Amino acid sequence: MTDTRHDALLSCHLREKREGAGQTLSGLAQRVGISRQALSRIESGAAVPGTQLALLLARELGCLVEDLFSLRAPRLHTLTLGPARVGTRVRLAAVDDRWLALPLTGETGLRRAADGTVTALAGDRAEVDVLGARAALARTALIAGCDPALDLLCERVSGPERAAWVPRASLDALWAAARGEVHAAGLHLGSAEQHREVVARELPGARLLRLWQAEQGLIVAAGNPRAVGGVADLARPELRLVTRAPGAGGRVLLDTWLTQAGLGAAAREARHAGALLAATPLEAAAALGHGHADVAPGPRSAARAYGLHFLPLHAEAFDLAVPERHLGHPGVQALLNAARSLSFQEDLRSLGGYDPAGAEHLDPPLNVLEDL
Structure with missing residues (x-):
């Protein structure tokens, strides 16, 4: 025996x-x-x-x-990165020797290969039966952020390395990285200086990398039937607004535009309270596409994805904050190599409103990586 x-x-x-x-x-x-x-x-x-x-x-x-x-299948004890129940299919990755399970839900989840299924739950802790080889899971990078182009970039990572997009608002992504739940966080909170300040405060020692610039503005219904002409129209009370959660880059931009439209702090809060809340730019665009709202902040790519009208207002940098200890992770390195590739950059431009040619490293205070 x-x-x-x-x-x-x-x-x-x-x-x-x-x-x-x-x-x-x-x-x-x-x-x-x-x-x-x-x-x-x-x-x-x-x-x-x-x-x-x-x-x-x-x-x-x-x-x-x-x-x-x-x-029986190998079983892992994991922390879940979203709502799950017994039977939920998940992607798996290890961050700081802890296993994380990313639920595969909705239409997108049906098209993703699963690493395992949830067999037991207790709060945000889950037991997961592993479906395939466990060795590949440790080469998977989890990348949080709200820009949908991150999903396109993660899908470009192939071979023994993998990367998975974890949809999160910018500040939520940064906090997830600080808690050791993801390997890197994507940010679009304004200027490079704002990104340096927030990373120095929330994720000290991380390196900050410019991935691309994205055109941001107002998304309205196809043909612009409500005749939205710009920021000033955000003060029109009859326009049904889509807002984003606090901490999202879209929320920061929307607050700036509401201020420019002449709304004070109380009026802005009332406008947010009466607005439809969207978790992502694509969800905001979908709300307009289904006629549930009239105007939303977001990137040109989200408007194009749903055949909507777009009013450009701002070109915003999208940066990746990577904790020092994760820089050598094979999945993170593969992601950066994919971002450098000409084929990805051409594909990114095709989404509409993206400029990877503007990618550059930020100033040295955060020990920044080499240029993309």
Whole structure:
């Protein structure tokens, strides 16, 4: 017999089969020529029988060896990065020696290959049965941010390395990186100086990397039926507004534009309170596409994705904050290599409103990486 305290893959059904056959522990042990204690260790999973003993046990119980012992999927204890339930398919990655599970939900989730399924839940903790090889999971980088182009970039990572987009508002992405839940955080909160300040405060020691610039503005229905001409129209009370959560880059821009439209602090808060809240720019554009709102802040790419009208107002930098300890992660390095590629940059431009040619490193205070 072999000690199996470190073997988490073997399931033993010997006790159920023995009791189902009406045999006692002592009686079966005597018939196969081992001690009662040895058989008890096998039934408890503390030991595995050799081939001959397994065959003898199966013969005595009138079944196959496979009926007594089976292999199950490896199981991981994880932190979930979103709503999940038993049976939810997930992508898996390790951050700082902790396993994270990213739920694959909605239409996009149906098109993604899963690494495992949730088998048990307790709050944000989950047990996940792993579907494939575990070695590849440790080469997966989790990249948080709200720019949908991050998903396009993550999908460009191939080979033994992988990258997965975790949709989060900019500040939420930064906080997730600070908590050790993702490897990097994408930011669009205004200027390079604002990014340096917030990273120095929330993720000290991280390196800041410019990935691209994106055209931001107002998204309105196709044909602009409400005749929205610019920022001043945001003060029109009859326009149904889509807002973003505090901490999102779109919320920062929208507050700036509402101020320019002449709304004071109280009026801005009232406008947000009465607006439709969208988790991402694509969700905001979808709300307009379905006629649930009249105007939303967002990038040109989101408007184009839903065939909507776009009023450009601002070109904004999108930067990636990477904690020092994750710079050498194979998935992060593969992501940066993909961002440098001509094929990705051409694809990025095709989304509308993106300028990867403007990518450049920020100033040295954060020990920035080389240029893209």
